[in-house]
Amino acid sequence: MSRPLSKPPSGTPVMTAIEQSGSLTGLLQVHRQSALYLSTIQTVLPPGLGAQIKAGPIDEDGWCLLVQHNAAGAKLRQLLPAISAHLRAKGHPVNTIRVKVMSNR
Numbered sequence: 001m002s003r004p005l006s007k008p009p010s011g012t013p014v015m016t017a018i019e020q021s022g023s024l025t026g027l028l029q030v031h032r033q034s035a036l037y038l039s040t041i042q043t044v045l046p047p048g049l050g051a052q053i054k055a056g057p058i059d060e061d062g063w064c065l066l067v068q069h070n071a072a073g074a075k076l077r078q079l080l081p082a083i084s085a086h087l088r089a090k091g092h093p094v095n096t097i098r099v100k101v102m103s104n105r
Helices: 014-020 021-040 072-090
Strands: 053-059 060-065 097-101
Touching: 014 021, 021 053, 021 060, 021 072, 060 072, 072 097
Parallel strands: 060 097
Antiparallel strands: 053 060
16 A cells, blocks of 8 residues: 655745744844945945955954955955945944955865
8 A cells, every 4th residue: 555645845935944043044134234235335336346346244353345356356445445434424334344355266
């Protein structure tokens, strides 16, 4: 005798699972805040530079921006005072901004 096949339980959507997990919820909030900061500074960036930048982590030391190559990193470092001032003017309390060049491995 064989058992009748039962319907598999429906899966939990990934975002629902993340929102229900205490540790992952905090990570999701940090990611959303970092993405918000990045969208806020787009008006300060010269054309084309925004596409070279990714939002990095936010921690007790500040916010990290990830760039694709050294030239974008150098230009971004020149703009850090303006970026910091813009974020503060928009109500985002970022004390330090770090720039890291992503490796191409």
